[in-house]
Amino acid sequence: MAKGKLTFGDIDVSVNVPAGTRVIEVSEKVGAGIIYGCREGDCGTCLMSVDEGIENLSEPSALEDKVLKENMAGKDMRLACQAQVIGEGETIVKPA
Ligand code: FES
DSSP: OOEEEEEETTTTEEEEEETTEEHHHHHHHHTOSOOOSSSSSSSOTTEEEEEEOGGGBOOOOHHHHHHHHHTTOOTTEEETTTOEEOSSSEEEEEEO
16 A cells, blocks of 8 residues: 655654555644644644645545635644555645
């Protein structure tokens, strides 16, 4: 199975994760500063900025797009509870 490298810029920790892993699943485990609420793509609490490798993440769903717009998120921002790692390169994220 394909693996991607997910790096949490705020705590400088990198983890190799299988394709399909949601960022929030790992950020919780490693103690990164990305906070969350609903975990369902609804509250916008888990907004994160993607410093590198945004192309390694799944495309935002219609729901995520809506929440991103409501939060006036920039192009390099995603919801950690929705974004799945799908590419093999390095993706660097940090709390928004
Ligand atoms: S935790 Fe609510 S949108 Fe991600």
